[in-house]
Amino acid sequence: MTTQTSGQALEAVPIPPKDLSRSLFNFLVWGVLAAALAWSWAPAEMERFVYLFTDAGNMAEYASGFLKPNFRDLDYYISEMILTVQIAIWGTALAVVAAIPFGILSSNNMMPWYIYQPVRRLMDAFRAINEIVFAVLFVVAVGLGPFAGVMALFIHTTGIFAKLFSEAVEAIDPYPVEGIRATGATKLQEIIFGVIPQVLPLWISYALYRFESNVRSATVLGLVGAGGIGQVMFESIRGFYYAESATILIVVVVTVTLIDLISQQLRKLVI
Amino acid sequence: MVAITIDGLSKRFGRMRALTDISLEIQSGEMVALIGASGSGKSTLIRHMAGLECGGGTSGSIAIHGEEMQKDGKLSRNARVLRREIGVVFQQFNLVTRLPVLTNVLIGFLGQISQLRGTFGLFSAEEKQAAMRALARVGIADTARQRASTLSGGQKQRAAIARALVQGARLMLADEPIASLDPASSKRVLEILSGLNKEDGLTVVVALHQVEYARRYCPRAIALKDGQIVYDGPSSALDNTFLKELYGEASEELILPDAPVNDTPVKRPAVAIRSGAPALVTA
Known part of the structure; x- marks a missing residue:
């Protein structure tokens, strides 16, 4: 476990500070993505996804036709x-x-x-x-x-x-x-x-x-x-x-x- | 006969002056080294001579064998015809690595044969024979069927020289041909270029990073600094003190610490270079 630099007490190496503009940019990207999803929710009739569960019976019946x-x-x-x-x-x-x-x-x-x-x-x-x-x-x-x-x-x-x-x-x-x-x-x-x-x-x-x-x-x-x-x-x-x-x-x-x-x-x- | 005439050539890349008012004349049959640190303009100058780059601004002309290659920043209409009289060897070899070595060499014929035949790659038996002879001359005939990507750096550069050879060029330009090669390959490549100059009477202009090679192989040297010619004369005069005078601290870059001017032959079994043309092997 000896390296070239060992021999002295371990010194703390400060982590460089985060780039603020970079994090802001990341927030912005995620924000835009979330906004796009929200904006498209109603027009795409996404609220109907509940039918996938409530009307599962219908689908099962339809699918069963394909089983043979x-x-x-x-x-x-x-x-x-x-x-x-x-x-x-x-x-x-x-x-x-x-x-x-x-x-x-x-x-x-x-x-x-x-x-x-x-x-x-x-x-x-x-x-x-x-x-x-x-x-x-x-x-x-x-x-x-x-x-x-x-x-x-x-x-x-x-x-x-x-x-x-x-x-x-x-x-x-x-x-x-x-x-x-x-x-x-x-x-x-x-x-x-x-x-x-x-x-x-x-x-x-x-x-x-x-x-x-x-x-x-x-x-x-x-x-x-x-x-x-x-x-x-x-x-x-x-x-x-x-x-x-x-x-x-x-x-x-x-x-x-x-x-x-x-x-x-x-x-x-x-x- | 004059091989290259350059008159008042200047070139800028953006705000950087790459070449400033270069004028020179190279006679047929000369072997000339272009010396300079990185960024001094040697590659740019070679590329201008080869007609791959055009001078900027309003002045400057280059003539090859008395015919105009470019003038006032415009490539001559004749450039394509002139290019085939100039063999160019590049630092990065510029081979098409996925093609066989033989095809890479045959590409050297493209400028000479009919456009239709060249476009469809229909090379004649004599042309293939000439390509094989060129490969034999640089000592890599046995690699003809291999893809160029399988060659070592030194072999690639020799294949590139073979390509330039089949062009039947009277003028060979080499842009740092040995900068990415090991010392043994470097030596071999320069031996080949020097052989072309001495045996076939080709005019050779070679851009070099290390002045030792220039002193050993090129009688005449042209030294560039910041895009200007700072010396033009016998290469033997370029000793280390004179280089220091010309370049200051940057001169260290040009001197190989372990390459003495007077090479003492080392006792050692011949290096295993297969099918090498014996005439070219020294060391």
């Missing part, structure tokens, strides 16, 4: 689920392809402001509008069916990828890019050899993660007639076919879990 899943049409559900995954595959793939240029165009270290600002606002619009809304639009444009779902996922996911991809590009190490510039390379070559290799693992990871989310989203797109398991699910829920709905939910949960597990492993490989 009916596996008679399992083949059909699985094939619709596969269709949903296929919608997600194409929606994600197209979005990745489109987001590579859009992502670079909206990076502030690659482009001047008069390019990245408009591109970012366009991407904001893509992102702000929900897949369901796009699905409704595309059902009108290309008709009922999976292709409307693909297009809806494609547009919305492009907006998300462009943001994520550009954030990755903005975080790169600029020196390798400079090293390439010093050889007399063009701007495009700087991006291909200097930027893309640096961001690729992150991009792949984002794409896989988003693919998972898109499988989940695609199950909902059926609601507006954009094909896949969602369409079947909403039909059976609306028709009070609880046993069938339960089977569909099981298929969805199992599929999403599988995809989650697989993409986790894939992401480990690339990073």
Whole structure:
């Protein structure tokens, strides 16, 4: 227990005083959060939470309908689920392809402001509008069916990828890019050899993660007639076919879990 | 022939004067050291020569091999073409660490081959052969397939030199190439640069922190202090007392306490540098 500094009586080391402005700031942040919650209480009808307990019986009765899943049409559900995954595959793939240029165009270290600002606002619009809304639009444009779902996922996911991809590009190490510039390379070559290799693992990871989310989203797109398991699910829920709905939910949960597990492993490989 | 002409170059970063009225001329085939403490402007000057930074204000011009690189704070339209005639080696190597060493070296061809071919990375067999020869010359041919991130600091710098080599540049600029290397790697890197100067007749300008290396490898030294040239002449004249005169207390930073000018060879088995080009190994 001998250290360099021991040997003399222990002297009290005063703790530096707290930074008053910092604590005030903390109080302010918590205050704002509390105010936001209070302000939203009544409009969100949060007082109805008591029904969760008083009307628990109703819910139990409703839920009990789901307890006996009916596996008679399992083949059909699985094939619709596969269709949903296929919608997600194409929606994600197209979005990745489109987001590579859009992502670079909206990076502030690659482009001047008069390019990245408009591109970012366009991407904001893509992102702000929900897949369901796009699905409704595309059902009108290309008709009922999976292709409307693909297009809806494609547009919305492009907006998300462009943001994520550009954030990755903005975080790169600029020196390798400079090293390439010093050889007399063009701007495009700087991006291909200097930027893309640096961001690729992150991009792949984002794409896989988003693919998972898109499988989940695609199950909902059926609601507006954009094909896949969602369409079947909403039909059976609306028709009070609880046993069938339960089977569909099981298929969805199992599929999403599988995809989650697989993409986790894939992401480990690339990073 | 004149390799570099700088005339009245000044540069400010905000309120800080990084370079003040720099004028100098470097002949083809010279090996010149830029000496100075940190913040003296050596890196800034190198970056200006390489066309990676533009002078500020209204005056100053840089010409490379007689062609204008920048003038009055504006990069010449020709800059990209001129850059490919200049090999640049950086303190932080500036390799793309996720790419294989060979690809990093091939990047040196980007300025010379057709833009389309370069953009798609379609390098010819001869170009790959030239890249391998460059790697062999710096003694790391066996690492060609490895990712650059797996190399040691010294190997990375040698890969960076190989990249500059395949550019076929007549002028090599090195911005503190050894500042983040251990002494053995430092020596090797400077041997390589010196070999390029002596054997291939390349003009080499190397920014150095330690004056011992300048005295050993560069006949001419240009000393900078606070962005101004305070000495330009034979490096042998830069002894410790003269440095003290130039820099005062800051001169300590420039002198390695354990690096004598006259190196006495140490009896020791050859250091295990695999596949090293024997001609380059000294010590």
